[in-house]
Structures are given as C-alpha cells and as structure tokens.
Amino acid sequence: MSEWRSRLKGLIPLLIIFSILFGCAQKNDIITPQGTVSFSVDYFITKMPEPNDKTKLLNIINSNNNPEIKNKAKILLGGYYYKNGADENSLLSLQETAATDNQRLNNAAYLWLASLYKFFGNEAKMHNILTKIKNPGGITSYIMGQTCEKGKAYCIKREDIPVFVEKEKKKQKTESQKKETAKVKGEKGKKEEVAKKKENQKGKLKIFARNGNFDNPAFKGMLLAASRDNGTKIISGDNLTEDSVVVDVENLSVMTDEEISFKIDYQNAIDELLYDTDFSGCKEIVIGVNDRFVSAGEYTKQRLIKFYDNITVSNYETEGFKNLYKKPDNETVTTRCFLGIGREKAMTSFVPLVRFVSPDNEGTEIYLVTDMYTGMYRDKNFIGYFGDVNIYTYIDTVYNAQSREFMEKYEEIYGKQPPYKAFIGYDMVQYLENKFLKKKENPYVTSISNIQEPVVERNVHKIRIDNNYNTRFLFMPEEKQIPLLSIPAE
Numbered sequence: 203m204s205e206w207r208s209r210l211k212g213l214i215p216l217l218i219i220f221s222i223l224f225g226c227a228q229k230n231d232i233i234t235p236q237g238t239v240s241f242s243v244d245y246f247i248t249k250m251p252e253p254n255d256k257t258k259l260l261n262i263i264n265s266n267n268n269p270e271i272k273n274k275a276k277i278l279l280g281g282y283y284y285k286n287g288a289d290e291n292s293l294l295s296l297q298e299t300a301a302t303d304n305q306r307l308n309n310a311a312y313l314w315l316a317s318l319y320k321f322f323g324n325e326a327k328m329h330n331i332l333t334k335i336k337n338p339g340g341i342t343s344y345i346m347g348q349t350c351e352k353g354k355a356y357c358i359k360r361e362d363i364p365v366f367v368e369k370e371k372k373k374q375k376t377e378s379q380k381k382e383t384a385k386v387k388g389e390k391g392k393k394e395e396v397a398k399k400k401e402n403q404k405g406k407l408k409i410f411a412r413n414g415n416f417d418n419p420a421f422k423g424m425l426l427a428a429s430r431d432n433g434t435k436i437i438s439g440d441n442l443t444e445d446s447v448v449v450d451v452e453n454l455s456v457m458t459d460e461e462i463s464f465k466i467d468y469q470n471a472i473d474e475l476l477y478d479t480d481f482s483g484c485k486e487i488v489i490g491v492n493d494r495f496v497s498a499g500e501y502t503k504q505r506l507i508k509f510y511d512n513i514t515v516s517n518y519e520t521e522g523f524k525n526l527y528k529k530p531d532n533e534t535v536t537t538r539c540f541l542g543i544g545r546e547k548a549m550t551s552f553v554p555l556v557r558f559v560s561p562d563n564e565g566t567e568i569y570l571v572t573d574m575y576t577g578m579y580r581d582k583n584f585i586g587y588f589g590d591v592n593i594y595t596y597i598d599t600v601y602n603a604q605s606r607e608f609m610e611k612y613e614e615i616y617g618k619q620p621p622y623k624a625f626i627g628y629d630m631v632q633y634l635e636n637k638f639l640k641k642k643e644n645p646y647v648t649s650i651s652n653i654q655e656p657v658v659e660r661n662v663h664k665i666r667i668d669n670n671y672n673t674r675f676l677f678m679p680e681e682k683q684i685p686l687l688s689i690p691a692e
Contacts, residue, residue, distance in 0.1 A: 527560065
C-alpha cells in the first residue's frame with residue numbers, strides 16, 4: 203500500500219497510464235482545483251460526461267488565477283457541451299480558447315471545433331482547424347470515432363486530417379523502400395535483423411486490448427495494472443503486432459495458447475453456500491434472480507431439489523414477486539429461506555423486498571451470492587434490512603487487502619468506485635505479467651486461486667452481517683472457519 207501511495211503522489215499514475223497507452227513518454231497534465239480532488243486532463247477529454255462536470259469546470263474558470271488552467275478548463279467545458287449535444291454552447295466555449303502546452307488537449311479541441319464547423323456548414327473553417335493537429339495519437343483516434351458516432355453530419359475521418367494523409371504517404375513510401383531493401387538483403391542480414399528485434403523487445407510485454415476504450419471499466423483496470431512499471435504496454439486501435447498478447451476487453455478473456463475466460467462463475471460460490479447451509483428447517487426456499495441470473499437460479503434449484511421440496515425461482519424485479527411471497531397475516535411463524543443471486547447493488551433491492559414480503563425476522567433467513575462486497579450494505583439507507591444475512595462473494599474490498607488497495611487507487615485516479623469488471627481487467631494484466639515477464643508473483647484482486655486453461659478458479663469470501671448489524675467474517679477463503687467472537691465487530 204505504501205509503495206502504491208508513493209507512486210500515486212509522486213508521479214500521478216495517469217501520466218504513466220497514458221504514456222503506456224500511446225507508446226511514448228508524455229507530460230503529465232493534472233489540474234488540482236482548490237479544495238477539491240485533482241483530475242487528469244487526458245482522462246477528462248475522453249470520459250463520459252457526468253452532471254457535476256459542468257459545475258466543477260465552471261468553478262475552475264471562475265475562481266482560478268492561473269490563465270493556463272482556466273484555458274484548459276474552458277476547452278474541457280467545450281468538450282463537455284459537445285458530448286451532451288449542446289452544440290452552440292460548445293462552439294462558443296471552444297472558440298474563446300487558445301492553444302495549450304498539452305498537444306493532446308489541443309488536438310481534442312481542434313477535432314471538436316472541426317466537427318461543429320462541419321455540422322454548421324463551414325467547411326473552410328473545418329479544413330483550416332484540422333491543419334493545426336499535430337502528433338495525433340490514441341486520444342485523437344478515439345475522438346474521431348466519437349465524432350462519427352454523433353452522426354454523419356459531424357463525422358471527421360482520417361482522410362480529412364492533413365497530418366494523417368501525410369503520414370499515410372510516408373508510410374507507403376517507407377513500405378516500398380522496405381520491400382526494395384528486402385530484395386537485396388541476404389539471409390545473414392535477415393537473421394541479424396530478427397535477432398536485433400528480439401533483443402529490443404526482451405523484457406517487454408505488449409498487450410493488445412481488443413474492444414478497449416475509455417468507457418470500459420475493464421480497460422481502465424488494465425491501464426491501472428500496467429501503470430506500475432515500464433515492463434508492460436497496453437495498445438489498442440489498429441496497432442496489433444505479431445508479438446502482442448491479445449485481451450478481449452468486452453468479453454473479459456485472454457488469448458494465449460487458448461482462450462481463458464476471466465468472467466465470474468457463480469457456481470462455485472453457490473456450491474459453497476449449499477455445502478455450508480442446512481435448509482431442512484425451511485418451509486419454503488425462494489431463489490431470487492433478475493434476467494441476467496436466470497441460469498444461475500436454475501442451477502441452484504437443480505442442486506437443492508435433490509434434497510428439499512417447495513423450491514421456486516422467481517424474478518424479484520417483477521411486480522408478481524410481491525404477490526407470490528407475501529405472507530398472510532394469520533400465518534403462523536415458519537422459516538422461509540430466500541437466496542438472492544446478483545450484483546452487489548441489485549441486492550439492495552432484493553433484500554428490502556424480502557423484508558417486505560416476509561416481515562418477521564425470526565422466521566426469515568437470507569443468503570446472498572454476489573460479485574463483490576464493498577460494505578455498501580452498511581450504509582444507513584440499507585443496514586436496517588441487512589441484519590442476519592450471509593454473503594458469499596469473490597471480491598471483498600473491506601477485508602481483503604489487495605482488493606481494497608486496488609479500489610482506493612482506482613477511486614483516486616478515476617473519481618468513482620470501480621465496478622467488478624475493473625477488478626477483472628486488472629487481474630488479466632496481472633496474469634499475463636506473471637506468465638511472460640517471469641517477475642515475482644503479482645497478487646490478484648479477484649481472489650484467483652488457480653488458472654487452468656480455459657478456467658479461472660477463485661476463492662469464495664464468506665461474510666455475515668449479524669442481528670446487531672455487525673459485519674464479520676464467516677469463513678476464511680481457505681475454508682478455515684473463524685469463530686465469530688474472535689473477530690471484533692466494526
């Protein structure tokens with residue numbers, strides 16, 4: 203933790219992240235508004251707009267005395283308006299700005315302006331502003347894609363940008379020269395070239411992020427993992443090379459000798475819950491799922507039906523759930539067991555609903571199988587519902603040091619809590635570094651215990667919130683039970 207914090211405060215990892223992504227060392231550009239959290243200009247260029255972005259940028263423009271920072275904030279505000287479809291406000295904001303010391307930000311401003319000029323029918327200004335683009339990299343390519351997603355009337359293509367056209371001409375010329383050189387090279391020269399290439403790449407890991415983009419939390423997790431040193435480079439776009447290892451960001455899989463899926467498999471957690479729990483006292487067992495977890499619910503039912511009767515699988519997000527399971531007022535106290543399967547946040551809907559349909563806590567048992575545990579159930583809005591609940595999960599950011607450290611670093615850089623895909627993205631890079639760089643074993647943050655292609659095995663964390671709303675370990679991941687009284691309540 204201390205090592206990560208020193209790296210974070212001394213270097214600001216966004217510098218490292220973007221330098222790795224775009225292939226060369228670039229100047230870090232961090233804005234630190236007075237009294238608020240600092241943010242990366244490069245990240246702000248590409249991030250999806252959020253409601254508080256406008257207020258944050260206007261505060262900087264109105265209160266900061268540094269003209270360079272004010273100017274950068276105006277450009278970012280213009281980008282915010284552009285992404286939100288406020289074209290006139292975007293144009294006004296961007297036209298009032300000047301070039302900065304951040305060429306990536308300048309290129310973004312030029313692209314936004316050119317796109318707006320095209321939309322408003324001023325092609326002369328569009329072509330003129332595009333001549334100002336220099337050293338285009340990943341951010342430029344990303345924003346070009348965004349202009350075309352906005353619509354044909356806004357779309358800026360590579361052939362519209364002079365620097366890309368010139369680069370393509372040089373590339374074709376270079377390719378022609380390479381072919382000519384290859385003809386006259388002897389076998390000895392070819393071998394020397396291959397040997398030199400291998401030597402230059404020794405100790406470097408190139409990961410091609412297929413479907414990688416700045417809106418994908420798994421991609422952000424990958425960047426964060428690669429930011430720890432200069433041994434790994436994350437590349438995307440059209441930069442796939444023969445020596446790259448491929449990660450399918452969207453499908454959370456790694457392609458090495460064969461494809462390895464890093465998706466969370468809920469069956470192991472379900473199996474452990476069923477192994478630990480005696481349901482014989484339950485008059486009724488209700489498995490609550492939403493549309494995403496129907497197959498996991500059916501799997502659970504098939505496991506239980508061998509030993510117990512009266513088991514149902516229901517979508518708790520439907521209105522009918524309340525009518526199916528609401529207890530009649532005159533029913534005597536009997537034990538009803540509810541097993542919820544879904545994302546952590548989704549369980550904040552499931553558990554209160556269970557309390558509504560089965561209000562007597564004495565006769566209600568609740569078990570959850572979920573992707574992660576961040577302690578959000580202890581929030582004052584939820585904790586009243588979560589007493590006497592057992593939770594089975596793979597990512598525990600409260601008690602597990604590696605998961606907690608990753609979450610804290612992600613929040614400090616990106617300004618929001620990481621979803622489970624960000625943890626998986628981080629671990630995919632950890633795995634590849636362990637496999638190819640032969641360095642000391644990198645710790646995983648999703649409790650990976652073994653990777654046997656094509657399966658990723660994970661330990662299950664078992665947590666209990668007791669009747670007094672104290673949260674404690676129920677079991678260690680290694681299956682060694684810990685007496686509850688030996689763990690001090692929070």
